[in-house]
Amino acid sequence: MSAAVVGHSGAPELNASGVSLKLPRFDDGGRVVGTEVRELNAPGPWLAPSEPIRSRVAFAAAHVVPHVGAENVPGAPAVVDWDATLAYRHQIWRYGLGVADAMDTAQRGMGLDWAATQELVRRSATEARSVGGAIACGAGTDQLDPAAVEPGQAGLDAVIDAYREQVRVVQEAGAQVIVMASRALAKVARSADDYARVYDAVLAEADQPVILHWLGTMFDPALAGYWGSDDVDTATATFVDLIKAHQDKVDGVKVSLLDAQHEIGLRRTLAALDGSPVRLYTGDDFNYPELIAGDDQGYSDALLGIFAAIYPAASTALQAFDADDAGRAHAILASTEKLGRHIFAAPTYFYKTGVAYLSWLNGFQTGFQLVGGLHSGRSLAHLVELTRLADDCGMLLDPDLAAKRLGALLMTNGVDA
Template sequence: MTTPTATRLLPVLEPSGVTVRLPRFDAAGRATGTEVRELHAPGPWTTPSGPITSRVAFAAAHVVPQVGAENVPGAPALVDWDATLAYRHRIWEHGLGVADAMDTAQRGMGLDWAATQELVRRSSAEAASVGARIACGAGTDQLDPASVEPGEAGLAAVTDAYREQVRVVQDAGAQVIVMASRALAKVARSPEDYASVYDAVLAEADRPVVLHWLGTMFDPALAGYWGSDDVESATSTFLDLVKAHQDKVDGVKVSLLDAQHEIGLRRALAALEGSPVRLYTGDDFNYPELIAGDEQGHSDALLGIFAAIYPAASTALQAFDAGTAGDPDGAARGHAILASTEKLGRHIFAPPTYYYKTGVAFLSWLNGFQPGFQLVGGLQSGRSLAHLVELARLADGCGMLLDPALAARRLDALLVTNGVTA
């Protein structure tokens, strides 16, 4: 429930004068009525005058396909580079870093290794041209997990695949994010197997990396990662790895959607002696409280939801900066802004969570940042019409429809295309 104090600190959303007719659906997907809704003008979002300093924040960005390309399941990804890179520049203009070639960019769900390499090189060059922050995922998805078997040969193949991708990211000038590997989850038989692979991969790093722990809600093929289905046992192995390579680890990104686990891990990292290790929240459900933090610290951010809400996220982070500089309401205002987007985040990342990319691309399309509502691999079909309509309602409710008139036209076109008429 929103408190009176939080309500006072929230940006005021003004009416836009634009109306749209939105259907309502029952549980079976049948239209049960129509809502005539006046859309809000976008929130009073601001861009920072300088670097954001109180938190380190990355938005994990998606890719936009060529509208006429054969972007169907199994086909090579053909990317609209102009739209894809322009989206990254919007994120950078709002003071956030870009986490590229991650699961938001459909690694393992449509973006093949050839397209991934080009994405890493192009995005890194664009980041360098404006002095912006970029980190890119290095994984093993050039390997078919079915082609590797448990044992030394399989572990060696996974290690070599990681090394190849680390070199691509480093050669492009980006920070490395060591992604979780489906192939490693298949071939590893113990925590020691994970340690041996990560030991070899981290030895290749020329600057501190981000380690990524992705939960099964995002990728079911990662069950048992770190050698156990028990979260506490896996956490112990993960912490041992960080301790062994602390000088090579800038931070860890944890995407388990478990706020209490993340807070415990954050405190364990803070207690380590030696170079500090950041906790980059990957919790797209609970990010407001985790980024706001408590008396013992806060999480930084590496989030897919930030690719959808980057104007609000930036404004919130600017408020946290103001709080650090002495504004008594700054931290509370930043928390309130993030909390106002939480329902949208939970909807976009609702089960099956791995289809969240569809919602990120849908909002990008509504806001005019890509010509068509498409994703590589045909993944725009990953969510129902009812889900998308509710997403539009929630985005409007937190001021994230940045051009209400365009959003209304595109919603009308979507509804007609899908057989819903006034």
């Protein structure tokens, strides 16, 4: 293992596309205060791999695309455009990454209901088999209404039964299980022992090693106090004890706390465990370049929502790691860092809006929409800045289309750029 590479030297050189776009500039109150003419860059030098990626295990957590004319409004059942949704996953597989499906990026608990989730899991797993792509899917408890689940043994049993149902769906589809954090469990659990009791029962159902997901409150405020404590060190000790007790059932852990130093410490703790290895899949969409590059004591693998937005660049970087060119690999990832930090800016749980927006700009969905109406989660000023940052790192894959679509969005919103 090589030491981490620092700095952004060696970032990909971008060429001009010949497409110009007039962009508005906004003040802090959202008022247009000027414009700029920008000549967009051509896409970066992204390459699909000719052989499997070896240096890191990497999953992109993909979003779902709705039918543009359907009633995908807040509180309504999701109506998914399956052709577009699955075509996006094929793009990720083509670039050599695995797909992490039915996760928070797919709007679990934020528009994607359990009926649509089951269909997504089955369809995605079938498509993965057709191309030999890696697939892991979230199993949670979101068929339960947390408000209707009461603390005590009956509530814990309801959570266990809900987890078991979802684990069976994922396993029967042929996908790896990602055990997602549960809002219902966060509500009914009263101690670390309650978490241990539930996860003991869930992991007993696993027919192959799973990925455990620790999702922080910046992604879902309803998960406060997960693992039985608001103190991160105390919660981490409970989490590690659970892993030790079920090490043969745990392939790895996905940690989404946006705390690089905590992740590095946990990664080193896991590496020191006796027995079967346990991977640390970074879920840190702020600090992923340094965490994936690693240091002389190891590196993180990846299970990231930002990889669904930057999968061509992520794949090209991982291929550079395979070629023992850690400097180039880190530089490619670092060149996307500002974009990642913007997409995942607070309130972080609206990052799905940015992922879908970039998908729309790049032509992978006909409309800028999300199920549950979540495309309204970011301001126009946020989206315009996202466009600038995506262009800065070569992630506008069809500059002419991106310019036309952003121009139409600005006009629709009454901005004459």
